[in-house]
Amino acid sequence: MDRDDMILISVDDHIIEPPDIFVNHLPDRYKKDAPRLVRSDKGTDIWQFRDNSVGNVALNAVAGRPKEEYGMEPQGLDEIRPGCYDVDERVADMNAGGVLAQMNFPSFPGFSARLFATEDSDFSLALVRAYNDWHIDEWCGAHPGRFIPMALPAIWDAELCAREIRRVADKGCHSLTFPENPVPLGYPSFHTEYWDPVWRALTDCGTVMNLHIGSSGRLAITAPDAPPDVMITLQPINLVQAAADLIWSRVLKEFPHVRIALSEGGTGWIPYFLDRIDRTYEMHSTWTLQDFGGKLPSEVFREHFLTCFISDPVGVKLRHDIGIDNICWEADYPHSDSMWPDAPEELHSVLTAHDVTDDEINKMTHENAMRWYSFDPFAHVPRARATVGALRRAAEGHDVSVKPRSKQAAVAPSEKLANYHRKAEAAMAAVRD
Amino acid sequence: MDRDDMILISVDDHIIEPPDIFVNHLPDRYKKDAPRLVRSDKGTDIWQFRDNSVGNVALNAVAGRPKEEYGMEPQGLDEIRPGCYDVDERVADMNAGGVLAQMNFPSFPGFSARLFATEDSDFSLALVRAYNDWHIDEWCGAHPGRFIPMALPAIWDAELCAREIRRVADKGCHSLTFPENPVPLGYPSFHTEYWDPVWRALTDCGTVMNLHIGSSGRLAITAPDAPPDVMITLQPINLVQAAADLIWSRVLKEFPHVRIALSEGGTGWIPYFLDRIDRTYEMHSTWTLQDFGGKLPSEVFREHFLTCFISDPVGVKLRHDIGIDNICWEADYPHSDSMWPDAPEELHSVLTAHDVTDDEINKMTHENAMRWYSFDPFAHVPRARATVGALRRAAEGHDVSVKPRSKQAAVAPSEKLANYHRKAEAAMAAVRD
Numbered sequence: 001m002d003r004d005d006m007i008l009i010s011v012d013d014h015i016i017e018p019p020d021i022f023v024n025h026l027p028d029r030y031k032k033d034a035p036r037l038v039r040s041d042k043g044t045d046i047w048q049f050r051d052n053s054v055g056n057v058a059l060n061a062v063a064g065r066p067k068e069e070y071g072m073e074p075q076g077l078d079e080i081r082p083g084c085y086d087v088d089e090r091v092a093d094m095n096a097g098g099v100l101a102q103m104n105f106p107s108f109p110g111f112s113a114r115l116f117a118t119e120d121s122d123f124s125l126a127l128v129r130a131y132n133d134w135h136i137d138e139w140c141g142a143h144p145g146r147f148i149p150m151a152l153p154a155i156w157d158a159e160l161c162a163r164e165i166r167r168v169a170d171k172g173c174h175s176l177t178f179p180e181n182p183v184p185l186g187y188p189s190f191h192t193e194y195w196d197p198v199w200r201a202l203t204d205c206g207t208v209m210n211l212h213i214g215s216s217g218r219l220a221i222t223a224p225d226a227p228p229d230v231m232i233t234l235q236p237i238n239l240v241q242a243a244a245d246l247i248w249s250r251v252l253k254e255f256p257h258v259r260i261a262l263s264e265g266g267t268g269w270i271p272y273f274l275d276r277i278d279r280t281y282e283m284h285s286t287w288t289l290q291d292f293g294g295k296l297p298s299e300v301f302r303e304h305f306l307t308c309f310i311s312d313p314v315g316v317k318l319r320h321d322i323g324i325d326n327i328c329w330e331a332d333y334p335h336s337d338s339m340w341p342d343a344p345e346e347l348h349s350v351l352t353a354h355d356v357t358d359d360e361i362n363k364m365t366h367e368n369a370m371r372w373y374s375f376d377p378f379a380h381v382p383r384a385r386a387t388v389g390a391l392r393r394a395a396e397g398h399d400v401s402v403k404p405r406s407k408q409a410a411v412a413p414s415e416k417l418a419n420y421h422r423k424a425e426a427a428m429a430a431v432r433d
Numbered sequence: 434m435d436r437d438d439m440i441l442i443s444v445d446d447h448i449i450e451p452p453d454i455f456v457n458h459l460p461d462r463y464k465k466d467a468p469r470l471v472r473s474d475k476g477t478d479i480w481q482f483r484d485n486s487v488g489n490v491a492l493n494a495v496a497g498r499p500k501e502e503y504g505m506e507p508q509g510l511d512e513i514r515p516g517c518y519d520v521d522e523r524v525a526d527m528n529a530g531g532v533l534a535q536m537n538f539p540s541f542p543g544f545s546a547r548l549f550a551t552e553d554s555d556f557s558l559a560l561v562r563a564y565n566d567w568h569i570d571e572w573c574g575a576h577p578g579r580f581i582p583m584a585l586p587a588i589w590d591a592e593l594c595a596r597e598i599r600r601v602a603d604k605g606c607h608s609l610t611f612p613e614n615p616v617p618l619g620y621p622s623f624h625t626e627y628w629d630p631v632w633r634a635l636t637d638c639g640t641v642m643n644l645h646i647g648s649s650g651r652l653a654i655t656a657p658d659a660p661p662d663v664m665i666t667l668q669p670i671n672l673v674q675a676a677a678d679l680i681w682s683r684v685l686k687e688f689p690h691v692r693i694a695l696s697e698g699g700t701g702w703i704p705y706f707l708d709r710i711d712r713t714y715e716m717h718s719t720w721t722l723q724d725f726g727g728k729l730p731s732e733v734f735r736e737h738f739l740t741c742f743i744s745d746p747v748g749v750k751l752r753h754d755i756g757i758d759n760i761c762w763e764a765d766y767p768h769s770d771s772m773w774p775d776a777p778e779e780l781h782s783v784l785t786a787h788d789v790t791d792d793e794i795n796k797m798t799h800e801n802a803m804r805w806y807s808f809d810p811f812a813h814v815p816r817a818r819a820t821v822g823a824l825r826r827a828a829e830g831h832d833v834s835v836k837p838r839s840k841q842a843a844v845a846p847s848e849k850l851a852n853y854h855r856k857a858e859a860a861m862a863a864v865r866d
Contacts, residue, residue: 067719181655189656222614222678223622229681229721232713233706237670245655248662268708271747272701273666279744280665283769286500288662311712314704314754321747336716 001358003348004389006098009369009377011148011308012212012263012330013102013338015139016061016077016084017047017109018420023427024138025130030123031431034130035108035115037077037424045076047108049115054108056080063093063334066402070336077417084334086416087142094146095395097341098388099331100366101377103148103210104139105177105263106131111215112179113152125160128152132164136173145380148373150175150210153198155187162197169205174374176202177263180211180242184218190249199255208306208372211242212263239265240273243305247277247297248290252304259372261306264332267315270307270322274298302326306372310337311346316354324360328369341400344388434791436781437822439531442802442810444581444741445645445696445763446535446771448572449494449510449517450480450542451853456860457571458563463556464864467563468541468548470510470857478509480541482548487541489513496526496767499835503769505661510850517767519849520575527579528828530774531821532764533799534810536581536643537572538610538696539564544648545612546585558593561585565597569606578813581806583608583643586631588620595630602638607807609635610696613644613675617651623682632688641739641805644675645696672698673706676738680710680730681723685737692805694739697765700748703740703755707731735759739805743770744779749787757793761802774833777821 019037026034035049047054061080062070077085083093094102109115109131116127132151140147151168153176154160165176178198179185188194202209213235220234239262251258277297281290292300302323308330309315319327329347332338339346351361370376377386384390452470459467468482480487494513495503510518516526527535542548542564549560565584573580584601586609587593598609611631612618621627635642646668653667672695684691710730714723725733735756741763742748752760762780765771772779784794803809810819817823 067716070717070720183656189658191656191658191660220674222674223616223624225622225624226678227624227681227721227723229710229713229717229723230677232717232721233677233681233709234674236709237673240670241653241655241667244663244666245659248660248666266705266709268705269702272699272705272745275701275745275747276666276669276699277662280662283500284503284662284665287503288660288665290660290662312705312708314708314751318747318751 001351001361003344004387004392006344006348006361006388007366007383007386008099008329008331008344008347008388009101009148009366009375010099010331010333011103011261011306011328011369011373013104013333014060014107014335015104015135016056016080016107016334018077018085019424020420020427021134022127022130023423025133027126028431030126031428033123034127036428037421039076043076050118052115054115056107060107060336061334062336063338063340064400064402066404069404081334082416085420087139089416091143091146092395092398093333093340093400095391096398096400097331097333098344098391099333100381100386100391101146101148101369101375102331102333103150103175103373104135105150105210105212106152109152110217111177111212112155112185113177114155114179114185114217116152117156121157121160124156125154125164128154128164129167132168132173136168136171145377148175148369148375149173150177153178155179155182155185158195158197162201165198165201165205165207169207174205174207176207176209177215178209178211179215179217180213180238181216181218181245184216190245190251195251196254199251199258202259203255203257206374208259208261210261210263211239213238213265235264236266236269240269243273243301244277246304247301252300253292256303258304259306260304261308261372263308264330264337265307266312267307267309267322267327268312268318270315271318274301274321277301306368310339310343311350313350313353316350316356319356319360319364324363325368327364328372329365434784434794435822436777437820437825439777439781439794439821440799440816440819441532441762441764441777441780441821442534442581442799442808443532443764443766444536444694444739444761444802444806446537446766447493447540447768448537448568449489449513449540449767451510451518452857453853453860454567455560455563456856458566460559461864463559464861466556467560469861470854472509476509483551485548487548489540493540493769494767495769496771496773497833497835499837502837514767515849518853520572522849524576524579525828525831526766526773526833528824529831529833530764530766531777531824532766533814533819533824534579534581534802534808535764535766536583536608536806537568538583538643538645539585542585543650544610544645545588545618546610547588547612547618547650549585550589554590554593557589558587558597561587561597562600565601565606569601569604578810581608581802581808582606583610586611588612588615588618591628591630595634598631598634598638598640602640607638607640609640609642610648611642611644612648612650613646613671614649614651614678617649623678623684628684629687632684632691635692636688636690639807641692641694643694643696644672646671646698668697669699669702673702676706676734677710679737680734685733686725689736691737692739693737694741694805696741697763697770698740699745700740700742700755700760701745701751703748704751707734707754710734739801743772743776744783746783746786749783749789752789752793752797757796758801760797761805762798
């Protein structure tokens, strides 16, 4: 397949939230207490919510920036690509990057929205719902067929969480972000019955639970003085642990239709993992009493788990050891793993190096994503306009040049950003008066 | 290659220590305070040392036992194969299992001998030296060419540790067991300069540092109520972390001849890991300032790390993505991962399934182990008597039948075991008088 003929749906990208997300969807009585994006004296933008200050770490929005500027320091929205927080700009960047559709994880609330979990459950639920409505109606709704909507969970209460899964499913959202392990967040483990309402709602609604690396808040850290490369290298470990945790849990036995995505987990480790769980089963099930009704754990894995990759040559080479129906592509825009706007070039070169057939390419680049997430972009975008080549032609003239920080700030559409701030401030002023 | 023509050196097996290890090598003044193997009323054997009681967990000595009896309960030495603790019986089991040579990790002191680290450094060092002398002179010395000797570290003091490395190297021991991460044990990390004397001694002596899974004392646990299968599945994770910790550390840059073995770590995950470190380097080294002098991290890995596998089909399939000179075979006798006495059958079927050439088989089964550990079994055992087939012919008549626990106890050579106890008691009585 030619590079320009690929159709790309990415199942892992990120929104850097603009300041106005709570303007239209939060009941007025909660507005003055809602999280606010505040500009610091240093020119960084910080979300303030009660005692929490959440800055935007630079590594999280480096798309289009020279690698020399990667790092951990916080920054301002005017220093990053507007595509990080503005949906029209995002779609323009997607076009330039040849990407038909994306699924966007949250940023400042945390992957499992734990920031919103307060002692006041009603308030917390209002925040989660407002975010979800903003995300589904305003962000995804602005460009039909271009985004797989994904909901935040009401992580502090399994019953409320189940209700929210059902509510957003009625709005067409069949994707939920969730912590890869609830235990470090102080919630019951996947081995209790506590989460049964969630599993039941996911099953009933055909909704996929997405476990993103880092969503438990616990990182694989070897030593306090280890260089950052160690932590970066080990990020997928949390999902190895989550996959092990869930494959041996009662969940998959009790809820045989539950489906789980290992978001940003990579794929190259999966064949080894499948060997390992089958071997563990062979050697130990006589005393651990694991029973999959005659199936091997690796078969059960393929019934329940979706994996994804950015380029991952080992995973592409071993795609049939993973399961060709269990692999999706991801772009990770605008995080530092993203190859934007050249992701199609990188992906295509890996696919070519491993003689991947057209059928296999289609499955990994978009068909699997469509099936797993009940998502049909072609109801809105004709196939002929959905390819890498067609999208890029539509984006001609869009500036994708790599810019150093200072220069990017200078060219960012500050008028747009100012508008977001004005909208947010006006909404807050209205409820204060 | 025919199965019977393979020559097998295993780089990961285990001793269940007999009661008399301190009889011949500990100064008399320390004997009454040394660890003692005590028989409990329940028929289990427990090492008593100060406030510590260390039992032998059944999973650690199940070779030759039906899988239904695997489990975590402690047991007595008379319930396990005598090959676990008696070196003549061990060699008979090795012959029956077609294994020319083994490298044996300790059991009750812990993989890093942390049990011996007391407030009295002289006493602790005496224990470490006594163990090492017993291991090198009595255990390995009893059957030249059949064991790669491995020393315990003086883990509480880098200078003493370095001195012990040099002392045992003079006795022909070029292998050291060490924690995969010193931090959970309360010692400085691999990123400090604290361990420099150790790295220097290893380099000077051509000694390999072996990091065994679990040696840091920290297991990858997802939740307190997770089933044991989760922990078993995740055991290699600690070595993924150790490999990441060390590859990005200053150690490999400062000590370019250091060599490290990832013991019982498996191999199937290595190609993904190498991709991941190269990608991390490509994407982040501009700000993390990692510099390998023009080499890729994956190249540096192959200069420093030895990996090993039991059967691991993915690792065999991807042997050239790992590095054919970086792979050794292991048997894990008498632990629960061991296939004894049928390991050659399993190994051979995996090698055959992946069309491994004779040259590659020789490297993985024994040549790499000989080179890495400066070990030459053929100085003692002629090649023609070293093959799987020849060893098994020599073992004809040796009982390898699988026996349930009660039956094994009944047939264990209790006279031999009683002798060990008598020797230990006599030695203690002598110093008490």
